[in-house]
Amino acid sequence: MKAIAVEPGAGTPTLIDLPVPEPAPGEALVRTLRVGVDGTDDEVIAGAHGGVPDGDDRLVLGHEAVGVVEDANGTDLEEGQYVVPTVRRPPPGVETNVYFERGEPDMAPEGEYVERGIVGAHGFMAEYFTSPADCLVPISADLAPVGFLVEPISITEKAIEHAAATRSAFDWRPESVFVLGNGSLGLLTAAMFRTTMGYDRVYCLGRRDRPHPSIDILDELGVTYIDSRETPVPEVPEVYEPMDLVYEATGYAKHAFESIEALAPNGVAALLGVPNDWSFEVDGGRLHREMVLHNKAIVGSVNSNRDQFASAVDTLAGLPSWVIEDVVSGVYGLEEYERAFSDPTDDATADDDTTIKTAVEFSNI
Amino acid sequence: MKAIAVEPGAGTPTLIDLPVPEPAPGEALVRTLRVGVDGTDDEVIAGAHGGVPDGDDRLVLGHEAVGVVEDANGTDLEEGQYVVPTVRRPPPGVETNVYFERGEPDMAPEGEYVERGIVGAHGFMAEYFTSPADCLVPISADLAPVGFLVEPISITEKAIEHAAATRSAFDWRPESVFVLGNGSLGLLTAAMFRTTMGYDRVYCLGRRDRPHPSIDILDELGVTYIDSRETPVPEVPEVYEPMDLVYEATGYAKHAFESIEALAPNGVAALLGVPNDWSFEVDGGRLHREMVLHNKAIVGSVNSNRDQFASAVDTLAGLPSWVIEDVVSGVYGLEEYERAFSDPTDDATADDDTTIKTAVEFSNI
Numbered sequence: 001m002k003a004i005a006v007e008p009g010a011g012t013p014t015l016i017d018l019p020v021p022e023p024a025p026g027e028a029l030v031r032t033l034r035v036g037v038d039g040t041d042d043e044v045i046a047g048a049h050g051g052v053p054d055g056d057d058r059l060v061l062g063h064e065a066v067g068v069v070e071d072a073n074g075t076d077l078e079e080g081q082y083v084v085p086t087v088r089r090p091p092p093g094v095e096t097n098v099y100f101e102r103g104e105p106d107m108a109p110e111g112e113y114v115e116r117g118i119v120g121a122h123g124f125m126a127e128y129f130t131s132p133a134d135c136l137v138p139i140s141a142d143l144a145p146v147g148f149l150v151e152p153i154s155i156t157e158k159a160i161e162h163a164a165a166t167r168s169a170f171d172w173r174p175e176s177v178f179v180l181g182n183g184s185l186g187l188l189t190a191a192m193f194r195t196t197m198g199y200d201r202v203y204c205l206g207r208r209d210r211p212h213p214s215i216d217i218l219d220e221l222g223v224t225y226i227d228s229r230e231t232p233v234p235e236v237p238e239v240y241e242p243m244d245l246v247y248e249a250t251g252y253a254k255h256a257f258e259s260i261e262a263l264a265p266n267g268v269a270a271l272l273g274v275p276n277d278w279s280f281e282v283d284g285g286r287l288h289r290e291m292v293l294h295n296k297a298i299v300g301s302v303n304s305n306r307d308q309f310a311s312a313v314d315t316l317a318g319l320p321s322w323v324i325e326d327v328v329s330g331v332y333g334l335e336e337y338e339r340a341f342s343d344p345t346d347d348a349t350a351d352d353d354t355t356i357k358t359a360v361e362f363s364n365i
Numbered sequence: 366m367k368a369i370a371v372e373p374g375a376g377t378p379t380l381i382d383l384p385v386p387e388p389a390p391g392e393a394l395v396r397t398l399r400v401g402v403d404g405t406d407d408e409v410i411a412g413a414h415g416g417v418p419d420g421d422d423r424l425v426l427g428h429e430a431v432g433v434v435e436d437a438n439g440t441d442l443e444e445g446q447y448v449v450p451t452v453r454r455p456p457p458g459v460e461t462n463v464y465f466e467r468g469e470p471d472m473a474p475e476g477e478y479v480e481r482g483i484v485g486a487h488g489f490m491a492e493y494f495t496s497p498a499d500c501l502v503p504i505s506a507d508l509a510p511v512g513f514l515v516e517p518i519s520i521t522e523k524a525i526e527h528a529a530a531t532r533s534a535f536d537w538r539p540e541s542v543f544v545l546g547n548g549s550l551g552l553l554t555a556a557m558f559r560t561t562m563g564y565d566r567v568y569c570l571g572r573r574d575r576p577h578p579s580i581d582i583l584d585e586l587g588v589t590y591i592d593s594r595e596t597p598v599p600e601v602p603e604v605y606e607p608m609d610l611v612y613e614a615t616g617y618a619k620h621a622f623e624s625i626e627a628l629a630p631n632g633v634a635a636l637l638g639v640p641n642d643w644s645f646e647v648d649g650g651r652l653h654r655e656m657v658l659h660n661k662a663i664v665g666s667v668n669s670n671r672d673q674f675a676s677a678v679d680t681l682a683g684l685p686s687w688v689i690e691d692v693v694s695g696v697y698g699l700e701e702y703e704r705a706f707s708d709p710t711d712d713a714t715a716d717d718d719t720t721i722k723t724a725v726e727f728s729n730i
Contacts, residue, residue: 102536109630162534169530256653265474278650285643288621291665298663300656
């Protein structure tokens with residue numbers, strides 16, 4: 001079968017041939033339909049993040065997948081069922097650990113998990129993959145074509161759940177929400193806030209000129225686009241309003257600190273970006289004091305668990321179909337899979353870059 | 366009656382005469398027993414924090430009080446009942462607002478409250494004070510002599526409640542806790558963690574040489590004293606262990622950021638200090654990444670509500686009596702009230718400074 005893999009240092013993914021995997025007891029064999037591409041893939045390809053499985057010299061990419069059960073192999077699944085795989089698995093040679101037993105692999109610290117397609121385990125960018133049946137989340141046939149959006153949405157489900165938990169000791173009534181970043185995850189999250197979660201006052205930060213398809217989506221959703229080149233994050237409360245909830249999906253480290261200033265009293269900022277080392281000056285006294293005197297919280301969030309994947313399936317079903325259509329800017333067959341990946345020689349911030357979210361199609365639905 | 370007040374800019378508290386206040390409907394008249402002194406009082410005296418009531422030129426100090434009901438004035442209280450007053454009240458001219466209605470004045474933003482003895486309302490350092498009956502929390506006769514510790518303990522009750530809330534979205538099982546600061550609040554909190562909350566692995570950061578009475582208390586409690594001059598906060602995980610919960614009570618702004626590095630995966634840091642502006646460099650990229658990849662949280666916490674005062678009464682009852690005796694280093698009558706306040710000409714970090722917690726006594730129990 002065909003698979004898309006990367007060798008450390010190569011800098012670009014390549015198409016390789018692999019045998020169709022055999023499901024072990026408790027696993028099903030899944031025929032892959034589509035696999036999404038995101039910034040983590042870019043980092044893995046660039047060698048900035050992740051790593052090959054022990055003893056291997058390349059990594060099959062892909063962690064945002066949707067497929068159909070080809071061989072249930074005696075599990076509870078039914079052949080023909082559409083499914084989305086979760087990403088984390090126990091490390092090699094370990095059957096489980098407390099985090100997996102609790103259904104919270106997303107809370108496992110480094111060394112206590114591998115991530116398929118990212119670190120230590122092959123991903124889903126192959127014509128077939130195997131997975132433990134309990135790591136496969138069912139999805140309906142009509143959502144299957146965009147089922148590769150379930151994984152990114154599940155990341156937001158977890159972040160919002162954890163952010164809300166930070167405010168659960170008092171009567172918190174958030175009204176204004178602010179998404180930092182208008183990439184595909186930021187857009188999907190802004191769409192969730194505005195539609196399935198019903199917030200009236202949703203803002204989204206970017207640094208792109210109009211016209212751009214991502215800003216068109218925000219306009220159509222009734223989300224206020226804030227250009228960070230005109231209004232830096234710390235000025236947002238004065239120019240727009242203080243924010244009850246900030247959702248950071250930029251990986252731009254200064255935003256983590258500026259979020260404190262964007263928050264309303266009793267607000268919370270959820271951080272999702274994974275920046276590199278970067279030293280800079282902050283008014284740490286002011287930020288510290290502001291967090292205390294106004295009961296503010298910051299919460300980091302990574303990965304997601306099966307329950308959050310299941311919530312993401314519901315969210316995906318609730319999002320307006322035009323949003324999904326507009327966010328997914330390209331689905332490419334194996335014969336042109338390179339088009340799904342960003343070209344590192346491109347300037348990703350160029351004004352004519354209209355790519356939002358891409359996926360590779362491995363087989364027809 | 367006698368009261369202890371401060372004029373803005375005077376820099377030292379003075380004894381003044383005031384008429385005994387008359388309770389309004391719904392209020393009781395309380396005879397003051399003792400009122401504790403803390404760092405906030407020092408800041409108010411120095412003019413760095415707080416402010417006089419509208420139209421007044423001085424502020425009666427004191428927010429950590431215990432008294433006895435002298436005139437119940439038709440409220441549900443009984444005369445002779447020992448009580449501790451909460452600190453926040455609605456702003457002048459306002460009967461209530463949503464925060465007070467919800468029983469959460471501690472979550473009110475600036476402008477939506479005054480704080481007795483701190484900002485906008487006279488405090489409890491007078492022979493008598495009045496208070497709405499529902500802002501008076503009953504305390505038993507045997508705890509009354511140290512009832513002035515209820516307010517500081519309530520601050521910790523709230524901070525721990527909010528910190529635990531941040532971790533309520535998953536199965537969090539904290540084992541190692543780290544108190545930054547071995548002042549009276551740090552010591553009381555370390556004692557709570559070790560005794561009433563039952564943690565085996567409690568650490569407390571200070572920058573004092575042995576022998577010092579605060580370190581003796583930690584030793585006796587079985588709390589590990591960490592000298593920050595030998596082991597800076599970011600090195601604590603390697604030298605001791607990563608911390609599931611950090612409680613910051615120093616007001617030293619760098620600690621807010623260093624806490625992120627002291628935390629174990631999935632840990633939370635509660636910030637309570639109120640530092641002044643202070644710019645410094647941080648590796649913001651590393652801190653941001655660390656928060657995300659290890660699901661860490663930071664939560665600021667200020668003030669406390671009636672329920673947390675009530676919890677604090679229970680905690681005070683559960684603390685070993687020797688801890689209370691050793692923490693309270695001096696209770697001074699009105700004839701020598703100056704001794705209860707720190708002398709700003711002193712170097713508070715001097716090795717021979719053995720003061721931990723002081724109070725002024727206004728009348729005998």
